[in-house]
Amino acid sequence: MATAKMHVKKNDMVVITTGKDSGKSGKVQRVFPEKGRLIIEGLNMVKRHTRPRPGQSEGGIVEKEAAIQAANVMLVCPACSKPTRTGKRFLDDGSKVRFCKKCNEIVDK
Known part of the structure; x- marks a missing residue:
């Protein structure tokens, strides 16, 4: 599959246009051009249940950012x-x- 052309890059300020976090803005942390998705700092939070593993942190419910479709965000002009x-x-x-x-x-x- 060919990589998608992304209209946003890492460290851009964006605003979410659709979904549960619509209207909120944040900074882009990571971009996945092959999937057309990106991760925004502090937004689109999900809960993951993790098992305790030796040498790592203890298990429990961890809240972290999930990827969002690049088509659902707009770049904020500096x-x-x-x-x-x-x-x-x-x-x-x-x-x-x-x-x-x-x-x-x-x-x-």
Whole structure:
């Protein structure tokens, strides 16, 4: 299976548009482009029941972040601070960057 094109990257600020955490924003911790999913810091929390294992922590109920579909989040533009769609643009030096479709500013540093 081919890897999906992701509109968000690690350390981007995003806002969740659908689901139980809709309207909340957070920072992207990990991106899985082959699955089209990502993990957002402190959001989409699930509970996992873990067994005690020798040499590791004790067992119990652990709360951790679960992956969310990349299509269910929108990038928050650093310039205008609004959730926005992004486009791709080539600069004069040939590099490809993302830009905000609302304020037309470059998102990548």
